[in-house]
Amino acid sequence: MNDLLTVARIIGAAQRIILTGHIMPDGDSLGSVVALGLALETQGKEVIFVSGDPIPAAYAFLPEANRFVIGHLPPGNYDLLLVLDCSTPERLAHVCRNHPLLNENSVCIDHHASTTLFCRYNYIDPHAAAVGEIVFDLLQVLGIPLTRPIAESLYVAILTDTGSFRYENTTAATHRRVAALLDTGIDPAAIATRVYEEKPLRGIRLLQAALASLKVSPGGRVAWMTLDWGTMQALGATDADADGLVDYARIIEGVEVAILLRETAPGKTRIGLRSKRYVDVNRLAALFGGGGHPRAAGCLVDGQPDEVAARIVPVAMEAAGE
Amino acid sequence: MNDLLTVARIIGAAQRIILTGHIMPDGDSLGSVVALGLALETQGKEVIFVSGDPIPAAYAFLPEANRFVIGHLPPGNYDLLLVLDCSTPERLAHVCRNHPLLNENSVCIDHHASTTLFCRYNYIDPHAAAVGEIVFDLLQVLGIPLTRPIAESLYVAILTDTGSFRYENTTAATHRRVAALLDTGIDPAAIATRVYEEKPLRGIRLLQAALASLKVSPGGRVAWMTLDWGTMQALGATDADADGLVDYARIIEGVEVAILLRETAPGKTRIGLRSKRYVDVNRLAALFGGGGHPRAAGCLVDGQPDEVAARIVPVAMEAAGE
Numbered sequence: 016m017n018d019l020l021t022v023a024r025i026i027g028a029a030q031r032i033i034l035t036g037h038i039m040p041d042g043d044s045l046g047s048v049v050a051l052g053l054a055l056e057t058q059g060k061e062v063i064f065v066s067g068d069p070i071p072a073a074y075a076f077l078p079e080a081n082r083f084v085i086g087h088l089p090p091g092n093y094d095l096l097l098v099l100d101c102s103t104p105e106r107l108a109h110v111c112r113n114h115p116l117l118n119e120n121s122v123c124i125d126h127h128a129s130t131t132l133f134c135r136y137n138y139i140d141p142h143a144a145a146v147g148e149i150v151f152d153l154l155q156v157l158g159i160p161l162t163r164p165i166a167e168s169l170y171v172a173i174l175t176d177t178g179s180f181r182y183e184n185t186t187a188a189t190h191r192r193v194a195a196l197l198d199t200g201i202d203p204a205a206i207a208t209r210v211y212e213e214k215p216l217r218g219i220r221l222l223q224a225a226l227a228s229l230k231v232s233p234g235g236r237v238a239w240m241t242l243d244w245g246t247m248q249a250l251g252a253t254d255a256d257a258d259g260l261v262d263y264a265r266i267i268e269g270v271e272v273a274i275l276l277r278e279t280a281p282g283k284t285r286i287g288l289r290s291k292r293y294v295d296v297n298r299l300a301a302l303f304g305g306g307g308h309p310r311a312a313g314c315l316v317d318g319q320p321d322e323v324a325a326r327i328v329p330v331a332m333e334a335a336g337e
Numbered sequence: 338m339n340d341l342l343t344v345a346r347i348i349g350a351a352q353r354i355i356l357t358g359h360i361m362p363d364g365d366s367l368g369s370v371v372a373l374g375l376a377l378e379t380q381g382k383e384v385i386f387v388s389g390d391p392i393p394a395a396y397a398f399l400p401e402a403n404r405f406v407i408g409h410l411p412p413g414n415y416d417l418l419l420v421l422d423c424s425t426p427e428r429l430a431h432v433c434r435n436h437p438l439l440n441e442n443s444v445c446i447d448h449h450a451s452t453t454l455f456c457r458y459n460y461i462d463p464h465a466a467a468v469g470e471i472v473f474d475l476l477q478v479l480g481i482p483l484t485r486p487i488a489e490s491l492y493v494a495i496l497t498d499t500g501s502f503r504y505e506n507t508t509a510a511t512h513r514r515v516a517a518l519l520d521t522g523i524d525p526a527a528i529a530t531r532v533y534e535e536k537p538l539r540g541i542r543l544l545q546a547a548l549a550s551l552k553v554s555p556g557g558r559v560a561w562m563t564l565d566w567g568t569m570q571a572l573g574a575t576d577a578d579a580d581g582l583v584d585y586a587r588i589i590e591g592v593e594v595a596i597l598l599r600e601t602a603p604g605k606t607r608i609g610l611r612s613k614r615y616v617d618v619n620r621l622a623a624l625f626g627g628g629g630h631p632r633a634a635g636c637l638v639d640g641q642p643d644e645v646a647a648r649i650v651p652v653a654m655e656a657a658g659e
Contacts, residue, residue, distance in 0.1 A: 179501040179503060180502050180525070181501060181525070181526060181529035181530075181533070182526055183526040185519075185526065186519060187515075187516040187517070187519035187520045188516070190512040190513070190515045190516035190519060191512070191513065191516045193509075193512045194509040194510070194511075194512035194513045194516065195509070197507075197508060197509035197512060198509045203502070203503070203507055204503060204504055204505040207502075207503035208503075211503070211588075212584075212587075212588045213588060213590050214588050215589075215590050216553060216557070216589050216590065216591075219548065219551065219585060219588075219589055220551075222548060222585075223545075223548040223549060223551065226541065226544060226545040226548060227545060227549065229541065229542075229545065231538060235538075262534075263544075265534070266534045266535060266536050266541075267536060267537075267538050267541055268535050268536060268537050268538065269538075
């Protein structure tokens with residue numbers, strides 16, 4: 016592991032930079048890439064923004080979102096591969112995964128505790144709420160001032176990775192960095208509206224279908240919802256539309272384990288598990304061949320949602336002491 | 338209107354204080370009362386916390402929430418009536434509304450642009466995101482340090498009145514104040530969970546019923562949901578449970594006007610109206626005898642939700658240019 020000054024020196028010495036985040040990009044990955052890319056360009060560097068997957072509609076408003084090169088790399092003499100918010104080489108865009116620069120001159124900046132050190136230089140701070148926070152600090156080390164587009168991008172990164180400042184990773188330093196971003200005159204309310212308050216109708220229809228299936232165990236400690244393949248198909252719903260649905264079961268008072276069972280292909284059901292206080296859903300998921308964290312885990316099993324529910328709900332009830 | 342120093346002087350000179358917010362109390366009203374009350378007690382003052390209505394379950398975790406006196410006032414020689422977050426005398430607890438101190442020695446601290454100056458002394462700052470922000474500044478003027486319970490209460494006030502820092506009222510100064518609150522060691526994630534992530538099952542069932550009724554106009558600019566009296570009764574749902582439901586219609590992409598029609602008594606339907614960008618729903622509500630703001634308004638009309646929808650939806654479609 017290297018320190019931030021070393022990493023800043025490597026980046027400062029580069030001239031033509033490939034800058035990338037992780038596949039299935041989120042707000043922190045995209046916002047951090049845009050912010051750092053724009054900042055480095057103010058120093059006369061050439062930067063190419065690479066993504067392994069298309070930019071999700073919710074982030075299309077980001078400054079320079081249309082500059083991302085998806086799935087290919089224009090020819091050129093690059094001298095640095097700069098990777099943000101990516102914890103394993105498997106999450107790199109395909110075109111970066113086997114790039115010669117990975118061994119020669121590459122920097123990874125990340126905040127996942129589990130990050131593999133797969134770049135030549137690595138700066139990993141698991142205490143950072145978002146990679147956007149590290150980029151903020153890096154710009155100070157590099158002496159690059161915040162412009163509005165840079166501040167906007169960092170705001171998106173921090174806003175999304177802290178769940179609107181509600182997650183445990185949020186610190187006093189987070190709010191101080193955000194205050195400095197707002198000092199540039201960006202409009203945080205407009206950004207929050209774009210990120211959180213524009214959903215396709217099919218997303219609301221999917222929520223409707225999920226809630227219609229909501230069941231709660233007799234003791235009230237387990238709540239589950241099912242979405243079958245026919246419903247997903249009929250609504251034209253995507254994986255992104257299903258994001259966060261399980262939370263509607265989790266927030267019910269008294270519920271300890273929340274489960275979403277979603278048929279992602281005929282006869283294949285993805286189980287999403289959440290717990291509130293004491294059930295280790297990572298262990299629960301492991302029983303079905305999956306894994307994750309103590310409070311959030313998942314697995315993919317054979318069977319239709321209702322059949323799978325009949326198998327996992329009793330186990331979840333036992334784990335919840337019901 | 339008085340300045341903050343004058344108001345601080347009046348409060349500093351008082352010894353036995355009646356402290357109150359507004360009826361149907363929210364997070365800013367309750368959090369500000371608790372924070373200022375605890376702070377003044379550290380100065381040796383006696384403070385009685387008064388509420389016109391019971392403390393909502395979502396705020397029962399606030400420090401000293403059980404100290405609120407509801408609907409009555411213990412006898413005593415009070416020398417100051419201190420009113421927070423209350424824009425008109427009609428929103429005062431009944432026992433404060435006609436209290437002799439109102440004319441003799443009373444202070445109102447508020448942030449509503451429309452506040453009537455009904456106290457002897459008044460400090461109104463419409464630029465404050467929450468009264469909690471003004472109390473934060475007042476404590477600095479009074480030289481009272483932040484303790485954890487004070488910081489927790491102010492955090493609740495600011496968190497809720499900024500919609501988790503997403504509303505337009507959020508400024509860089511808001512984030513700086515919040516950073517200082519977090520410096521005391523409070524747990525913002527635990528607070529956010531208590532405020533936002535614990536809903537009674539009946540609230541989720543009400544959302545389910547509302548979404549099941551969701552209709553969208555042919556052009557996609559108007560979306561509406563209906564909840565009839567029977568549904569409200571069957572679920573035992575309260576007004577608080579219905580709070581925010583209209584937002585599920587508002588966030589649909591392309592929707593300009595969102596409407597929730599809820600039967601609050603047999604044959605009486607409350608219309609909640611929201612718009613996104615250009616329709617003045619205040620004018621729309623006025624056509625039905627109601628009012629509000631350009632982007633949020635409401636009215637109460639005779640009729641059942643479906644009948645009322647048949648009358649207002651066409652008008653909303655026309656207003657939305659459909």
